[in-house]
Amino acid sequence: MQGDRRQIQTAVLGSADSDDPLMLPLEAIELDAFRHLHESDTFWCGLLLGGCGGRLTTKLYTDRACHFAHHPDPDGQPHECRRRSRGVASADHLYVKSAAAAWLRGRGEQARFGFTRPDGAPVGSVVDIQFKDRGLRVHLDGVVAPVWDDGSEPVLGVSVPVDRDTLIGRWYVHRIRLDSEGTGRRVKIGTEAFARPTEWFGLDDCMMTERGLSTPAVERIIESRRTPPPSRWSPGKAKKVPEPDARAQGLLRRLLYARRIDSVVLVTQVCGEIADLTGVSTEILGQLEAAVRNACVWLEEQAEVRRKLFAGLGEAVADQRAGRVRRLLVRVNATASHGRTEAEEAIVSRATDYFAGLDSQTRQAVEAEAATERAAAEAAGRVRTLLKGLRRHDAYAYEFRDQVMELLGAAALAGDHVTAGQARDVALWKERFAAGRSLPPYPLHSRVGRRYWIARSCPRCHAEQGKDCVLVEGTDTGERRKYPHDERVQLILDERKAKQKQTPRAWRVDEVTCPDCGQGYNTPCESPAGPHRSRVELAKENSRLRKPPPKR
Incomplete structure (x- = not known):
């Protein structure tokens, strides 16, 4: 049997049962420093990572990502390990435990941590945090469904779906994500509310209250719920029923809002209310009819998407494609749980029974594939974020080193989830990074005063004397650069160096x-x-x- 060739990016320190995680740098330029830092440490395929407990060594490559590898077996054959998750996110549950313990210690509290496995879930899917009479259950993936009315408050990973009814009824839910920083992972807590974007905070910005985990966003959400809307002054007697035109304007706004949040139920409801509305002016009536026509077209498109979704799920069950069944079942439960027909319920029931009847080995393989897919999707999101931050720069500098290294690692993990345009940008930054490795750890512009470099033109962007440099690549081409191009400063440094060579040294x-x-x-x-x-x-x-x- 051929061994699992997926690269191992995480390990634990000291022993097989350690809960002290670390992540290997992806680039060879960083691995030498990593080895020097941990020259007296040992690396293990930790039991808490779902590993075999064997010892690991580091592998350095210049043409691909560096990674951990098992020592060969005593007979010289490659070691076989059934560890299901090996990427940069495979030790996230250990990083969550470490970060939460430090956070609680800073507030004078202690907690008990557990990596429970409900119904045989893979280790690391759930992290239980219990302290005093309260607790948190962190769901890093969607294997274990969250329970909302239990003693522990759920905190959901970014890939765990939550339906609109839960968001509306609970006012908000908390999410968790981990961002790579060097050879570690930093925990961020997000607060998601209905029709609000998720707001992210560091652990230092969070606290435990009587309501449970709280962030600055929670306080704003609760305050907005408690504060009544401002009353409007009216010169006459307030009317219990709005005027037809005023009510029509309100329905148009509700219809726009329903389309914005992709709510089929709300769009259908508002269209029904518009149909029952009478007494509106001719102008407003035209607006209502146009809005309803567009809404009906949209509803037909959503119905077609729904039909294809259930048809695909039925075909996946018939073809016994376990991985596709799982993906479509999660999507159906998240986006099409309302108003199901008997035929749709039958398809979901067959899919649920099929997946529940899989043997443990097949299910583990499916879950491993799903975890890899989620990790790739998360990495693709990170690639988008990093490229957005780097797009205002048209050259590599040492100060961008960490961002560029994270970008290259995330792009390698994202694989096919990266678009062609993003792949071109990643390749460009990889080329810039390779060419700029020899740059000093300080920016060149810090060695030459502005009054010197501004007095000459720039050979790269052709900025004239007295003018700041501008971006010459990317979407912001032509905008002013915060600092001059290195080529503009290097001319002055080269002249100074040449002048020093021409000047004889002092006599002894x-x-x-x-x-x-x-x-x-x-x-x-x-x-x-x-x-x-x-x-x-x-x-x-x-x-x-x-x-x-x-x-x-």
């Missing part, structure tokens, strides 16, 4: 003949007090006159 005292005692080249004066003063003055005078020192 023993390179001149002493006028007092007559001692010559490289011979000390006979005086016990050191060189005679006349010899010292003569060496200084030769240096002042820039005479070249003797070559012997």
Whole structure:
């Protein structure tokens, strides 16, 4: 049987049962420093990572990502390990435990941590945090369904779906994500509410209250719920029923909102209310009819998408494609749980029974594939974010080193999830990174004052004297650069270096003949007090006159 060739990016320190995780740098330029830092440590395929407990070593490559590897078996054959998750996110549950323990210690609290496996879930899917009379259950993937009315508050990974009814009824839910930083992972907590974007915070911005885990966004959401809308002054008696045109405007706004959040139920409901509306003006009636026509077209498109979704799920069950069944079943439960027909319910029931009847080995393989797919999707999102931050730069600098290294690692993990345009941008930054590895750890512009480089033109962007440099690549081409191009500064540094070479070095005292005692080249004066003063003055005078020192 051929061994699993997926690259191992995470390990634990010290022993097989350790809970101290670390991540290997992907680039060879970083691995030497990593090895030096951990030269007295041992790396293990940890049991808490779902590993075999074997010892690992580091593998350095210049043409692909560096990674951990098992030591060969005693018979010299490659070691076989059934570890299901090996990417940069495979130790996230250990990083969550470490970060949460440090966070609680800083607040004078202690907690108990557990990596429970409900219904045989893979280790690391769930992290239980219990302290005092409260607790949190962190769902890093969607294997274990969250329970909302239990003693522990669910915190969902970015790939765990949550339906709209839950968001509306609970006001908000918390999410968790981990971002790579060097050879570690940093925990971020997000707060998601209905029709609101997820807001992300560091652990230091979070706290535990009587309601449970709280972030600055929670306070704003609760305050907005408690604060009544401002009353409007009316010169006449308030009407219980709005005027037809005013009500029509409100329905148009609700229809726009329903389309924005992709709610088929709400769009259908608002269209029904518009159909029952009477007494509106001709102008408003035209707007309503146009809006309803567009909404009906949209509903037909959504119905077709739904039909294809259920048809695909039925075909996947018939073809016994376990991985596709799982993906489509998750999508159906997240986006098409309302108003199912008997035929749709039958398809979902067959899919659920089929997946529940899979043997453990097949299910583990499917879950491993799903975990890899989720990791790739998350990495693709990280690629988009990093490229967005780097797009205002048209050259590599040492200060971008961490972002570029993370970009290359995320792009390698994302694979086919990266678009062709993103792949071109990644390749460009990889080329810039390779060419700029020899750059010093300080920016060139910090060595030359503005009054010097602004006095000359730039050979790269052709900015004239007295003008700032501008971007010459990317979507922001032509916008002013925060700092000058290195080529503009390098000209000045090269001139200074050339001038230093042309200037003779200072004379040493023993390179001149002493006028007092007559001692010559490289011979000390006979005086016990050191060189005679006349010899010292003569060496200084030769240096002042820039005479070249003797070559012997």
